[in-house]
Every structure is written in C-alpha cells, then in structure tokens.
Amino acid sequence: MARKPRLxxxxxxxxxxxxGNNGEYVMTEEEKPKYIELMKKYKERYRFKLYAYCxxxxxxxLLIETEETPLSKIMQGIQQSFTQYYNKKHNRTGxxxxxxxxAQLCDKERYLLQVIKYIHYNPVEAGINKGLNxxxxxxxSYLNGKNDTLVDTNFVLGIFSKNHVAAYKGYRExxxxxPEKVQLSLFEPEADEDNEGKKTIDKIKPIDIDTLIxxxxxxxxxxxxxxxxxxxxxxxxxxxxxxxxxxEKYGSFTNAELAEKLNIPPSMVSKIRSGESKGTMLVDEIxxxxxxxxxxxxxxx
Numbered sequence: 001m002a003r004k005p006r007l008x009x010x011x012x013x014x015x016x017x018x019x020g021n022n023g024e025y026v027m028t029e030e031e032k033p034k035y036i037e038l039m040k041k042y043k044e045r046y047r048f049k050l051y052a053y054c055x056x057x058x059x060x061x062l063l064i065e066t067e068e069t070p071l072s073k074i075m076q077g078i079q080q081s082f083t084q085y086y087n088k089k090h091n092r093t094g095x096x097x098x099x100x101x102x103a104q105l106c107d108k109e110r111y112l113l114q115v116i117k118y119i120h121y122n123p124v125e126a127g128i129n130k131g132l133n134x135x136x137x138x139x140x141s142y143l144n145g146k147n148d149t150l151v152d153t154n155f156v157l158g159i160f161s162k163n164h165v166a167a168y169k170g171y172r173e174x175x176x177x178x179p180e181k182v183q184l185s186l187f188e189p190e191a192d193e194d195n196e197g198k199k200t201i202d203k204i205k206p207i208d209i210d211t212l213i214x215x216x217x218x219x220x221x222x223x224x225x226x227x228x229x230x231x232x233x234x235x236x237x238x239x240x241x242x243x244x245x246x247x248e249k250y251g252s253f254t255n256a257e258l259a260e261k262l263n264i265p266p267s268m269v270s271k272i273r274s275g276e277s278k279g280t281m282l283v284d285e286i287x288x289x290x291x292x293x294x295x296x297x298x299x300x301x
Contacts, residue, residue, distance in 0.1 A: 008066065008070040008071055008072065009066075010067055010068055011065065011066070011067070012065065012066050012071070013051075013063070013064070013065045013105070013106045013107075013108040013112070014062075014063070014065075014066070014071055014105060014106065015061070015063055015103070015106050015115050015118075015119075016060075016061070016063070016064060016071075016075065016101055016102065016103045016104075017059060017060070017061055017062075017101065017103075018059060018060045018062075018075075018079065018097050018098075018101040018102075019058060019059040019097065020058040020059060020096065020097060020098065021094075021095045021096055021097055021098045022098065023058055023098070024058060025057040025058045026058065026086060026096055026097075027056065027057050027058065027059075027060065027136075028057070031082075031086065032055045032136045034082065034085055035060065035078075035082055036053075036055070036136075036150065038078050038081050038082055038085075039053070039062075039078060040150050041077075041081075042074055042077045042078050042081075043149075043150065044149075045077070046067075046069035046073065046074050047067050047068070048065065048066050048067060048069065048071075048074055049064065049065040049067070049152045049155075050062065050063070050138075050150060050151055050152060051063040051065065051112065051116060051151070051152055051155075051156060052116040052119040052120060052138045052151070053137065053151070054120060054122045054134070054136065054137040054138070055136040055137070056122055056123070056136075061119040061122060062119075063106075063112075063115055063116060063119060065152075071103060075101055075103075079101065083095070083096040083097065109254035109256065110254060110255060110270075110273065111273075112156065112159075113159065113174065113270050114273070116156065117174070117175060119137070120132060120137055120138070120139040120175065121178065122134075122137070123137065124178070132175060138150075138151045138153075139175070141153055142156070142168075142171050142175075143168065143171075143172070156171070157170075159267060170267070174271075209247070209257060209258070209261060210261075212243065212246065212247055213243055213261060213262075215290055216242055216243050216246065216286060216290050219286055219289040219290045220235075220239045220242070220289075222235070222236065222239055227239050227240055227243075227262065228261075228262060229263075230263070234282075235282065238282045238283045238286065240262050240264060240272075241272050241283050242282075242286040242287050242290070243258070244258055244262075244269055244273060245272065245283065245287060246287050255269040255270055255273075
C-alpha cells in the first residue's frame with residue numbers, strides 16, 4: 001500500500017527522528033558538526049524554527065516548526081546533503097539513514113516544553129557521562145544566554161518569564177526534573193495513521209471546558225470560586241490538577257485556556273500535564289468519580 005502524504009501546513013510543529021541505516025553509528029564526532037552546519041544552511045534558506053535538537057551516535061532528534069516551506073523539502077535538503085557528504089567522505093554508496101525520517105505532529109500549546117525536555121534527556125537516558133550537558137544537543141543554547149542563529153530559544157524561555165534572568169532560572173529548574181516516559185498521547189496522530197487508530201481516537205466524546213470544570217467541581221464538592229482563589233489549600237490545588245489531567249482525554253484545551261479558567265500560570269498547567277507537579281491520592285479519586293458521570297462516557301455512535 002502506498003504511503004499517504006504527511007500532514008503539512010505553515011506553523012506545524014514536528015518532532016522528527018532520523019535513524020542511521022540498520023542502526024549504524026553514522027554520527028561520529030566528526031560528522032556531528034557537519035549535520036549542524038547543514039541545519040544552519042537550510043534554516044537560513046527555508047526560514048523554519050528549530051526549538052531543539054540532539055545528535056546521538058546512531059540517530060537524531062529535531063523539533064521543527066515550519067513556515068512557508070513544507071517539512072518534506074526541509075528534511076530532503078538536510079538528509080540528502082548529509083548523505084552525499086558522508087558517502088563521498090567514506091567512499092561508499094547507498095542509504096545513510098533508515099527509510100524515511102519519522103515526524104510526529106505535536107500540539108505546540110500543550111506539549112512544546114515536554115518534547116524539548118524529552119529530546120534534551122536523550123543523552124541522560126543513554127547513560128552518557130555529560131548527561132544534559134551533552135555537547136551535541138541544544139540544551140546549552142538555552143543556558144548560555146547568547147544569541148543563537150540555529151536554535152530559537154527566545155519563545156521557549158519567554159514561557160517561563162519575560163525577565164531574562166528569571167527565564168533562565170525557570171528553564172534550569174524545569175530541566176532538573178527528570179521526565180516521565182513519554183506517552184503516545186503527547187503527539188497528534190500522523191496523516192497516514194491507520195483507520196483503526198483513528199476510530200479509537202474518535203470514540204472519545206469531547207466536552208466544553210466549562211462543563212468539564214463544573215462536573216469535576218461537583219464531584220469534589222467545591223465551587224468554581226473556591227478553586228480559582230489564590231490559595232495553597234491542598235484540596236483546591238488537587239481539584240485544579242484533576243481538571244487539567246482529565247482534560248487531556250476529553251478536550252483539546254490549550255495551556256492558556258486552562259490557566260485562564262483556573263487562575264493559575266500556564267507554566268503550572270504544563271507542569272501538571274508533564275507529571276512534574278504531583279498531587280495527592282485525592283486527585284485520582286476525583287478523576288475516577290468524574291469519569292462515572294455521563295459527560296465522560298464514550299460516545300456510543
């Protein structure tokens with residue numbers, strides 16, 4: 001069966017993974033600078049945004065937001081140029097990378113920070129001595145405070161704070177918390193997802209944000225006014241966490257939308273979604289009770 005075209009549009013955010021053919025270690029310490037050079041070359045030519053990268057020995061992770069040039073053209077330029085360079089240098093022919101690169105469409109509002117963390121933690125998961133300070137990732141671009149023509153750090157740091165010092169501190173604190181294993185729900189399905197996968201997704205019945213919040217508040221025995229107060233009372237904090245967590249499955253709300261409704265910073269919504277802001281057992285109890293309500297039952301159609 002022919003592969004269906006990948007969903008591409010201006011402003012789309014993709015987590016890309018390219019693996020060496022047959023898992024080969026094609027990215028030596030000599031090859032990695034060349035790959036970075038090619039990313040810079042095609043970024044200047046095609047004007048895409050690069051939020052994160054990590055070049056491991058046998059695979060590469062990229063987080064790219066496209067503008068007018070489609071992802072397929074961007075990756076064709078980088079991959080083909082590297083293949084030509086590598087084959088000429090090593091006097092060989094054939095594929096350098098395994099099949100077509102993998103690209104998963106991501107929800108920028110909800111998961112940008114989580115995907116960046118996932119990419120930057122690759123050396124940590126691989127047991128590399130330098131860990132997060134790995135030379136061939138964009139993590140250091142977020143820490144050095146210098147203008148970087150390759151990595152677009154300003155938007156990401158601005159999520160933590162408009163103040164530069166506070167932004168760097170917020171990023172460091174965020175990265176110091178090891179991510180949980182990335183779930184498939186972190187990504188949108190690709191355009192060539194099979195029909196069975198789409199049917200599974202379509203069975204979830206979406207509800208509006210006000211109905212979701214109202215239902216969870218009733219289950220927990222609290223009012224909207226109580227959970228939106230600036231207070232550190234644990235129960236109200238747990239209700240807010242339950243709302244954010246249950247919204248993952250039953251709605252497509254952005255961090256900004258949930259933050260506005262719950263009167264908390266968008267960064268806090270992101271921390272709850274990533275599992276960094278832990279709740280008590282009450283959170284799970286609230287979620288279980290809420291799911292018994294009619295609103296959260298699968299659509300029978």
